[in-house]
Amino acid sequence: xxxxxxxxxxxxxxxxxxxxxxxxxxxxxxxxxxxxxxxxxxxxxxxxxxxxxxxxxxxxxxxxxxxxxxxxxxxxxxxxxxxxxxxxxxxxxxxxxxxxxxxxxxxxxxxxxxxxxxxxxxxxxxxxxxxxxxxxxxxxxxxxxxxxxxxxxxxxxxxxxxxxxxxxxxxxxx
Numbered sequence: 001x002x003x004x005x006x007x008x009x010x011x012x013x014x015x016x017x018x019x020x021x022x023x024x025x026x027x028x029x030x031x032x033x034x035x036x037x038x039x040x041x042x043x044x045x046x047x048x049x050x051x052x053x054x055x056x057x058x059x060x061x062x063x064x065x066x067x068x069x070x071x072x073x074x075x076x077x078x079x080x081x082x083x084x085x086x087x088x089x090x091x092x093x094x095x096x097x098x099x100x101x102x103x104x105x106x107x108x109x110x111x112x113x114x115x116x117x118x119x120x121x122x123x124x125x126x127x128x129x130x131x132x133x134x135x136x137x138x139x140x141x142x143x144x145x146x147x148x149x150x151x152x153x154x155x156x157x158x159x160x161x162x163x164x165x166x167x168x169x170x171x172x173x174x
């Protein structure tokens with residue numbers, strides 16, 4: 001196994017990623033974002049933010065318009081107190097006024113577990129692409145990896161799926 005790991009590390013240097021394959025070092029993947037005035041909220045570009053920090057690798061990004069209105073891209077597998085504190089910090093220090101929608105990119109539970117929370121607390125609509133809604137709404141009907149049932153804490157909070165307010169058709173835009 002040690003010899004295999006050495007060979008994988010050597011091969012990894014020839015890929016585009018450039019981070020250690022055996023550490024899942026999410027922080028090393030990103031050489032673009034910079035810390036914002038809010039702990040664990042990093043700015044990727046003038047309007048794009050994400051969560052980052054030691055032991056922070058949540059599936060969450062947010063586009064914030066000049067008006068303060070936000071579009072979240074994926075929201076999953078994080079402590080609700082962390083999420084609420086980060087968004088309150090964005091409201092207080094970065095001008096976030098509203099979250100209009102959460103766009104779920106695919107059916108893995110760690111990309112939508114907290115979407116319903118944002119619907120309840122921020123009034124966000126939940127959006128996805130046509131075809132993604134089935135495995136998110138009724139995951140027990142699909143044999144997909146990383147379905148919502150794989151995340152024990154979600155079941156404890158009563159999350160067994162999520163319903164969407166808007167489906168973007170193939171080739172559609174919003």
